[in-house]
Amino acid sequence: MIKTKVKNKLHAYEIGLEITRNCNLNCSHCLRGNTQNKTMSKEVIHEVFNKVDTITNIFFSGGEPLLAIDVIEEIIKEIKRRDIEINGFGMVTNGTVFNDKIHDVLFELYELSIDKNSCIVEISNDVFHNDSIYNFPNCEDMLRNKRKLETLVFVNKRQYIDYSNYHLLKEGRCKEGHVITKPQITLDKFKDGTIEVFNDFYVNIYGDLISSCSIAYDRQKEFKFASIFDDKEKIMSELTELYLTQGL
Ligand SMILES: C[S@@+](CC[C@H](N)C(=O)[O-])C[C@H]1O[C@@H](n2cnc3c(N)ncnc32)[C@H](O)[C@@H]1O
Numbered sequence: 124m125i126k127t128k129v130k131n132k133l134h135a136y137e138i139g140l141e142i143t144r145n146c147n148l149n150c151s152h153c154l155r156g157n158t159q160n161k162t163m164s165k166e167v168i169h170e171v172f173n174k175v176d177t178i179t180n181i182f183f184s185g186g187e188p189l190l191a192i193d194v195i196e197e198i199i200k201e202i203k204r205r206d207i208e209i210n211g212f213g214m215v216t217n218g219t220v221f222n223d224k225i226h227d228v229l230f231e232l233y234e235l236s237i238d239k240n241s242c243i244v245e246i247s248n249d250v251f252h253n254d255s256i257y258n259f260p261n262c263e264d265m266l267r268n269k270r271k272l273e274t275l276v277f278v279n280k281r282q283y284i285d286y287s288n289y290h291l292l293k294e295g296r297c298k299e300g301h302v303i304t305k306p307q308i309t310l311d312k313f314k315d316g317t318i319e320v321f322n323d324f325y326v327n328i329y330g331d332l333i334s335s336c337s338i339a340y341d342r343q344k345e346f347k348f349a350s351i352f353d354d355k356e357k358i359m360s361e362l363t364e365l366y367l368t369q370g371l
């Protein structure tokens with residue numbers, strides 16, 4: 124029997140999911156802006172897997188992603204239910220939240236991932252995070268959690284970032300640095316209509332598709348080019364249009 128090749132596939136090399144806007148710290152440099160007590164819904168998660176045919180790596184973004192371990196658990200359920208292959212996963216975390224459930228869910232994702240070297244959880248380490256932690260009465264617990272998290276095989280404590288030599292982004296609460304002004308999409312389009320997106324295919328908590336992952340919550344509307352609830356054809360044509368017109 125001749126198999127019909129599926130056309131118009133959408134492949135994301137790295138899908139960035141803003142799983143929460145909640146955060147337990149209050150870093151003065153935060154590019155997101157003020158914390159919001161909101162997380163990604165099941166409807167958005169399911170729609171992501173309805174619209175994106177193949178995903179190489181999943182990146183969990185926030186807010187503080189480890190405050191949304193239930194959302195990660197739901198994503199794992201979807202991956203298993205649909206029998207999807209995931210190469211790896213990543214996140215950057217402030218590292219101050221840890222418990223048995225976080226341990227078990229992260230290890231489940233690690234076990235599911237094909238390439239263990241592509242499973243990377245990075246703990247932020249800079250003057251802003253360190254200052255923020257010491258402002259909280261439970262800072263000892265936070266530091267204890269960090270030490271526990273650091274022992275997991277896929278967790279790296281980032282080398283200390285010296286932001287005086289590093290480009291800060293002037294977004295959210297941060298009053299100095301560079302401003303992102305244009306979209307950051309790179310993709311390939313093939314003759315059969317397949318689109319492969321190379322950099323972040325970024326989905327916010329509402330299912331908006333955003334052409335840059337490093338901007339404040341309140342600027343995302345400027346960078347929105349489609350919604351995950353749009354038809355797949357519309358998403359693909361908006362992606363192509365954006366790529367062709369962004370003037371890289
Ligand atoms: C937005 S945070 C979200 C993840 C987690 N809450 C954390 O802080 O690790 C992701 C990374 O962005 C960095 N970041 C925050 N504000 C920034 C800014 N204005 N410029 C450059 N990097 C920034 C943080 O230091 C952190 O390492």
Ligand code: SF4
Binds near residue numbers: 155185186
């Ligand atoms: S940088 Fe991360 S930990 Fe700090 S306030 Fe922003 S989201 Fe929270």
